Amino acid sequence: xxxxxxxxxxxxxxxxxxxxxxxxxxxxxxxxxxxxxxxxxxxxxxxxxxxxxxxxxxxxxxxxxxxxxxxxxxxxxxxxxxxxxxxxxxxxxxxxxxxxxxxxxxxxxxxxxxxxxxxxxxxxxxxxxxxxxxxxxxxxxxxxxxxxxxxxxxxxxxxxxxxxxxxxxxxxxxxxxxxxxxxxxxxxxxxxxxxxxxxxxxxxxxxxxxxxxxxxxxxxxxxxxxxxxxxxxxxxxxxxxxxxxxxxxxxxxxxxxxxxxxxxxxxxxxxxxxxxxxxxxxxxxxxxxxxxxxxxxxxxxxxxxxxxxxxxxxxxxxxxxxxxxxxxxxxxxxx
Ligand SMILES: C[S@@+](CC[C@H](N)C(=O)[O-])C[C@H]1O[C@@H](n2cnc3c(N)ncnc32)[C@H](O)[C@@H]1O
Ligand code: SF4
Ligand code: SF4
Numbered sequence: 450x451x452x453x454x455x456x457x458x459x460x461x462x463x464x465x466x467x468x469x470x471x472x473x474x475x476x477x478x479x480x481x482x483x484x485x486x487x488x489x490x491x492x493x494x495x496x497x498x499x500x501x502x503x504x505x506x507x508x509x510x511x512x513x514x515x516x517x518x519x520x521x522x523x524x525x526x527x528x529x530x531x532x533x534x535x536x537x538x539x540x541x542x543x544x545x546x547x548x549x550x551x552x553x554x555x556x557x558x559x560x561x562x563x564x565x566x567x568x569x570x571x572x573x574x575x576x577x578x579x580x581x582x583x584x585x586x587x588x589x590x591x592x593x594x595x596x597x598x599x600x601x602x603x604x605x606x607x608x609x610x611x612x613x614x615x616x617x618x619x620x621x622x623x624x625x626x627x628x629x630x631x632x633x634x635x636x637x638x639x640x641x642x643x644x645x646x647x648x649x650x651x652x653x654x655x656x657x658x659x660x661x662x663x664x665x666x667x668x669x670x671x672x673x674x675x676x677x678x679x680x681x682x683x684x685x686x687x688x689x690x691x692x693x694x695x696x697x698x699x700x701x702x703x704x705x706x707x708x709x710x711x712x713x714x715x716x717x718x719x720x721x722x723x724x725x726x727x728x729x730x731x732x733x734x735x736x737x738x739x740x741x742x743x744x745x746x747x748x749x750x751x752x753x754x755x756x757x758x759x760x761x762x763x764x765x766x767x768x769x770x771x772x773x774x775x776x777x778x779x780x781x782x783x784x
Pocket of ligand 1: 485491492493494524525526527528553554555576577578617618619645646647648649650651652755
């Protein structure tokens with residue numbers, strides 16, 4: 450994964466330190482639409498939605514200036530359903546290097562031209578969801594032809610040489626056995642890889658949560674092999690501590706200590722602040738501190754370990770160390 454240049458890393462760390470002390474979020478996820486092209490088995494976002502109240506590209510500048518995040522995720526729903534996605538990114542970046550900006554997408558609507566335009570507008574990392582290393586991906590996402598599209602497009606645009614594409618694979622009971630086969634695919638396509646963990650909170654469905662002893666044994670064996678495959682290129686983006694914590698999350702059926710609302714938050718398509726994508730208390734931009742008082746300070750929810758959380762649960766010294774030692778390579782699966 451492309452290292453963030455040292456001076457830029459220092460700027461991000463500087464802003465991160467200030468935000469940490471000022472109780473401003475480190476990561477903000479803009480869910481730029483609720484609509485989606487897919488109907489994934491593990492998600493509640495599928496299909497068309499009312500888009501009439503979506504924020505406009507210029508609104509994102511106001512949110513970015515007020516929240517001053519180090520890292521922004523542009524997500525959804527499916528963010529590429531917005532015809533103005535490039536303008537949204539320009540509005541967030543405003544010609545500056547910060548915030549480090551990640552597009553989290555299923556890539557069903559991605560083309561080589563759009564990839565280049567989004568790169569030029571300031572996307573630093575493209576997070577591409579991949580649940581299976583073959584056409585089972587289409588079944589899981591209810592989108593025929595999606596895997597073939599990725600198989601054609603991802604290696605083609607990877608050859609542009611920006612080293613900014615990260616396959617984003619959510620571990621479920623369905624794809625446990627494919628954890629290393631997905632890593633093989635990332636290598637074959639010349640891109641990076643980030644694992645995240647299924648949460649039953651989104652849909653209420655426990656079937657995809659691997660918690661049977663034989664499933665946990667398979668998970669451990671697969672993650673041991675992943676660990677052995679790391680190298681200096683940082684192509685497996687998750688920090689080793691994060692993969693260990695993912696094991697514990699499944700084994701313990703949850704992970705306490707979530708800082709949603711404080712260290713990270715979601716801006717909904719119509720501009721409300723939410724602690725995360727699975728907690729629906731809504732606040733205005735001006736009410737961020739009220740969200741921390743009312744939600745974060747008493748939050749007992751331990752029901753996900755998605756990347757945005759796994760990254761920001763760490764203590765400030767650990768976070769600083771992991772980023773300084775490897776320079777910055779953020780993992781992204783949203784929410
Ligand atoms: C909600 S989607 C939004 C962006 C885009 N539509 C996509 O799929 O990449 C972001 C990520 O959340 C993951 N996700 C969906 N449902 C999930 C769940 N129940 N638990 C954990 N991750 C989930 C998806 O696999 C995807 O990688
Ligand atoms: S995971 Fe992404 S692609 Fe699938 S339904 Fe949810 S938002 Fe859509
Ligand atoms: S653990 Fe935190 S981020 Fe995850 S669903 Fe609960 S409140 Fe949201």
